[in-house]
Amino acid sequence: xxxxxxxxxxxxLDGNKITLELKDELNIERLKTIFEDYTGERQAELFIxxxxxFTVEQRRFTFALLQDIYKHTGQPLDSLKDVFYWQFRAxxxxxxxxxxxSLSTVDDITxxxxxxxxFIFEWHIPFKKxxxxxxxxxxxxxxxxxxxxxxxxxxxxxxxxxHFSRALGRRNRKTVDHSEYDFAALCRQHHQSKHQMGITNFxxxxxxxxxxxxxxxxxxxxxxx
Ligand SMILES: [Zn+2]
Ligand SMILES: [Zn+2]
Numbered sequence: 438x439x440x441x442x443x444x445x446x447x448x449x450l451d452g453n454k455i456t457l458e459l460k461d462e463l464n465i466e467r468l469k470t471i472f473e474d475y476t477g478e479r480q481a482e483l484f485i486x487x488x489x490x491f492t493v494e495q496r497r498f499t500f501a502l503l504q505d506i507y508k509h510t511g512q513p514l515d516s517l518k519d520v521f522y523w524q525f526r527a528x529x530x531x532x533x534x535x536x537x538x539s540l541s542t543v544d545d546i547t548x549x550x551x552x553x554x555x556f557i558f559e560w561h562i563p564f565k566k567x568x569x570x571x572x573x574x575x576x577x578x579x580x581x582x583x584x585x586x587x588x589x590x591x592x593x594x595x596x597x598x599x600h601f602s603r604a605l606g607r608r609n610r611k612t613v614d615h616s617e618y619d620f621a622a623l624c625r626q627h628h629q630s631k632h633q634m635g636i637t638n639f640x641x642x643x644x645x646x647x648x649x650x651x652x653x654x655x656x657x658x659x660x661x662x
Contacts, residue, residue: 440482441467447485455483491546494571496535499546501568502553509562524552547573554578558585564592567643579621580648584658588624590643596622598658601647602636610662615655619647 441464449456472479503517525533525548533541533549541549551574557564558581567590570578582589588596601621605613623631631639639645655661 441471487540487542489542489544490539491535491541491543492571494569495543495546495550495573498568498571498574499535499550499553502550502557505564506553506557506562509560521549521553521556525549528552543573547571550574551577554581558582558587561585561587561594567591575646576648579646582622583620583648583650584654586622586658588627589622589645590627591624593624596624597628598660599623599628599631601645615660616650616652619649620660621645621647 443463444460445457446460447455448458500514503514503521506512506517507514522533525531525545529545529548531545533539533545535541535546550571554574554577556562568578579589581587582596583598585594586596586598587594599621600615600618602619605618627643634642650658650660
């Protein structure tokens with residue numbers, strides 16, 4: 438193929454006329470060669486990039502999750518990918534892909550990662566180092582940690598449910614309204630270091646966020662004692 442591809446910014450729209458500002462330099466010599474003695478219409482194909490396309494961070498996160506499942510189950514990455522792509526299709530009726538040129542959006546990959554997180558928490562797949570979680574999945578991640586009592590920092594099971602931003606203090610655990618608090622799941626060791634470091638230092642170091650729970654969830658986790 439002799440086609441030329443350029444990166445450009447859309448500068449102006451006027452009906453069917455689009456003005457493009459090239460970011461690459463135009464190769465005039467090449468164009469002269471291509472169009473020499475050519476009298477037909479000079480055609481170009483326009484591909485408009487969707488700015489909502491998923492982020493590199495999301496791609497890395499997805500593969501970090503799949504990698505941990507592979508390490509624990511021995512299931513090859515390709516087949517894991519197929520399983521979750523298939524789940525996504527069953528769930529949304531659409532296709533999803535993380536390859537270059539994919540049309541999947543930020544929201545698509547957020548959904549895909551939620552499906553993978555469900556699997557990870559359901560089967561207690563260990564994650565030793567924690568994750569760099571894309572902002573779109575942060576809330577869901579910490580929520581799943583709390584609901585499955587998985588330490589949100591090191592992935593250890595049977596974690597404590599800590600009243601996170603605001604301590605329960607001397608208030609009566611049985612009568613206080615726990616839905617006004619936020620929670621984080623922390624293993625014994627990380628729970629201790631939170632109380633030693635104090636909430637501000639702890640948040641800065643581990644980027645943990647507390648999640649709110651409704652009364653059903655509070656009952657289910659037996660937070661009220
Ligand atoms: Zn921990
Ligand atoms: Zn605590």
